[in-house]
Amino acid sequence: MNRLPTCCAPLQHHWPLPRPVAGAVLVSCAFDPSQLAADDFQRAGIEQTASLQRSVAKRQAEYLAGRVCARAALQRLDGRDYVPGTHEDRSPIWPSAVHGSITHGKGWAAAVVAADGACRGLGLDQESLLDDERAERLAAEILTPAELARLDRSQLGLTVTLTFSLKESLFKTLYPLTRQRFYFEHAEVLEWSADGLARLRLLTDLSPAWRHGVELDGQFCLHDGHLLSLVSV
Known part of the structure; x- marks a missing residue:
């Protein structure tokens, strides 16, 4: 059972933008790098790569928060349990026939996804x-x-x-x-x-x-x- 990392606040399933995109799902959460626990990746069921292990707490927390949001958005979209990996160019690897985007800033992360039939691309x-x-x-x-x-x-x-x-x-x-x-x-x-x-x-x-x-x-x-x-x- 995947659990919410200690560094992340409860997930928000919402659409804060002025114009809905038909078929799209957006999930966000606040996060605090100072609350990152040693077992947060394991707790969330998200792989911690060697490069992430070497990175600072801020980078680890924002990556973790973004992937937690992405997985929750995909679960709401079509029920799948999937965490996007990372291409060599650092862009997320989405499932086939799904478009998505992840963003994170100072203490806040979000992901948006949509099926291929709903749109051709999303950038957040x-x-x-x-x-x-x-x-x-x-x-x-x-x-x-x-x-x-x-x-x-x-x-x-x-x-x-x-x-x-x-x-x-x-x-x-x-x-x-x-x-x-x-x-x-x-x-x-x-x-x-x-x-x-x-x-x-x-x-x-x-x-x-x-x-x-x-x-x-x-x-x-x-x-x-x-x-x-x-x-x-």
Whole structure:
């Protein structure tokens, strides 16, 4: 019987984002690396690889929390008991005919999954909100010239954090479909609104189906200084 690790709070089965994705399941939990117990991987029934054994408590706790959420989401999706492994490129290994994404930040982790018939890809990302000073330093690395030109400096921290997060979610969505890496300059956020909806455009060719100029919808929500974004196709 798999049990909840000591470092993890009870799981939350919910949909915090503004627009439901038909057939998708999202599970999250808070976690505390300082509460990580020596037997937490064994307790949860999750393999602790050699590299994880050598890693710091923060890395172990966030990996454990993310995989616990992923397993719970898959159980709710179709009843299977499955913990995603890890590809050499560090992306999760999902069951065939299932799309999913895992994210973790400061003390919070989540996973979202959906069956192949419901969607073709999902990308989920969580970030702590940048303060304006750090956002100013990072803006030129994250935003394209067009994004910088229309940047509203009254919402500097939010805009830079949101742009970063949406592009991360976009990458998590499209990388499993194309196996092509791309970077911040290869996508732009065209618009976003206070109701949590956004629109992105791809600025590079990744595959015959995913070419320069393709536009996708994104969504996001804010909670306690954290931002959660999702891109689905």
